[in-house]
Amino acid sequence: MDGRDIKVTFGKNAKMLRERRGLSQSDLAERAQISISFLSNIERGLKFPQPDVLAKLSTALGIGVHELFLENFVIAESKVLLRQSDSQEKLSDLMYEDVMKDVGLAVADVFKRYLY
Numbered sequence: 001m002d003g004r005d006i007k008v009t010f011g012k013n014a015k016m017l018r019e020r021r022g023l024s025q026s027d028l029a030e031r032a033q034i035s036i037s038f039l040s041n042i043e044r045g046l047k048f049p050q051p052d053v054l055a056k057l058s059t060a061l062g063i064g065v066h067e068l069f070l071e072n073f074v075i076a077e078s079k080v081l082l083r084q085s086d087s088q089e090k091l092s093d094l095m096y097e098d099v100m101k102d103v104g105l106a107v108a109d110v111f112k113r114y115l116y
Helices: 003-020 025-032 036-043 051-061 065-069 088-115
Strands: 073-075 081-083
Touching: 003 025, 003 036, 003 051, 003 065, 025 036, 025 051, 051 065
Parallel strands: none
Antiparallel strands: 073 081
């Protein structure tokens, strides 16, 4: 994937997510503190935002920055991002990893609370 492809993928994902959340370009631009014309250029793959704007866009859309770069993904109603190529088994593995990471963090917090 070259730089142009990244811009296009990013732009398509931003537009799709914006529309799925029922936001107008004006709404998202206001939340991300950018102009509507800049957002339009981003969605068309003509411009690419600086890191601070990336963070504002992802926050306004309620997702992680990295998710804006995923190719060929759809959003389940539960708001879990799924790549179309992921099999059910792969999805189960990813969910298990996420749960175990959260469990590990929770256990670590409990140990810190009682040991320190």
